[in-house]
Amino acid sequence: MLKPNIVTAIYWIAVKTGAFERNGLDVVENPFPSGQTAAGIEQLMRGGIDFYLGASGEVAHANSRYIEAGKPPPIALIEGGVAGGSFFVLRDDLKGKTVDDLRGQPLRIGISNPSSYHLILLRAFLRDRGMTTDDLKWRFLTIGGPEMLPAIVSRQLDGFLHDALTTTLAIRAKVGFEFMSSDRGDMGERAKQLPGTGVCANRAFLHAHPEMAKRFTQSLRDASAAYSAAPRAEMVAIMSEWSRQDPAVIEDMYDRLDPRVGMTRQAAQTWWDILGAAMLARGEISPKLTVDDVFDLHYIGQDT
């Protein structure tokens, strides 16, 4: 999984609440740094890991290459988050501007990787308004999540597209504001319930170990239930430990992030309609790729 990264906090909640143990699993962590979403998918393809928490768009990219070659898709998204958790932060002095106001201005926007989920979501938002990122004339610069804040402080960036934690840090440091938030509906009403975090696995592994997949996803669902039931302070402490951030930061971030999983067939279709369509329009994925080539919700009892 991506670590340290707040979007994968549900894993640590599962560990700390004993969800994996209760489901008979002994999990070994294999962390990938922020932005290295492709590395996890590459490892899944090679069979180096069994499950991967973090990516969603990359699954479509990887599977599309196989579909184009006339081969079956190797990876499946088997579970996902319940909220988009995508934020577009801009420098404080750009407050009050709209996308149209900023169109054509030479803004430098940080993204954690070129196939960033947040960037795909922005492209989907623009596509609905008949625009592309090229029309904006902004520069999208690849930079690790932890470096986004120093970059905006030192004016190397005018904004960034990232998660709730980086957004909270920018707001706390009084260098940026929430220009757009998927959870607030700024990127479209349907984007509110978009599964931002993905749980993926190699399909060959899933066929060979279906019980393992069911127990793994059940563990994450148990952790989600524990999150809902537990006192806020307890979850703040767990997420603080996972993200290596001060509890006060996590407390500030708490209402911006829902780390729970709970993928549904409808959410998968929304993901496909919004993100899949944006990727298809840009030529990133094959027109032959279908929603079933990306998702396999069989293991959470939500057949696609």
Added chain:
Amino acid sequence: MSSAREVERTSALPPIVRDDFARHVRSADRRLRLRRLLRGGAGVLVILIIWQLMSVWLDLELLLPPPLTVLRDLVVTLAVSDSHWLYGPNIYVHLWHSFLRAMAGFGSAAIIAIPLGLVLGRVVTIREFVMPSIKGVYPIPGIAWIPLAILWFGLGNAAVIFVVFATTFFPMLFSTEAGARQISPTIIDAGRCFGARGLSLFFRIVLPATVPYIITGLRISLGGAWRMIVAGEMLASQDGIGYFLMESRFQFKAADLMTAMILVAIVGYATEKLIVDTIEKRTLEKWEVQPS
């Protein structure tokens, strides 16, 4: 073996014998070149066949695209005819930007490293003061400078140029310093006997004697410049061949990734031929120095 031109120019043999010998040398040269070409070609062919077989037999076409797929991708990329181009500007813009950054870093390193190397090679006192510091910094790999470069220069050209500079500076400096230091005192004394002093001694004796070493330093550094430009652009740039390479990784397009690698190899080789070979030819011919 002597070249035919050298035989014709330097031989004291009678003209008829000399021409015969020159023809023989020319023919031997041609045979040697043909043999090298055939052997080199055969080596490349064997690698391509193994590559093709591994890719197809082991069903690795998506992880290790076969050479024909990569070749087709290369042609499409160079023809700018990919209807699903995902990498911003066309390939020539990426290559041009990488070339400019590589040359800026490499050129600025050469401007500082070569004179400094000459001074360090010839002036013991300065060498004793400066060399320990330089040797202390030298082991830091170029890629380790990237975070600091981003901090100092921001996300953009300057950071990439700086890491290229940091990578290419040391091989040039050490080669030049070694070349300047190894000049035999006898040659210096001989120059002095002929009246060479100060700048004339430097330009007529020290610099020509050091040129083969400088050329070697330039050659090693230029390779390093291309290696580092890719790493730098992967982390701190929005265009260039390194950016193309990284973006293709995130799109899981292994053929594009290999196309980018082949283009780096081609441009790197062409740059070396264009720059280092030209400098080598001009300086060695001018000063009639034997290549090292």
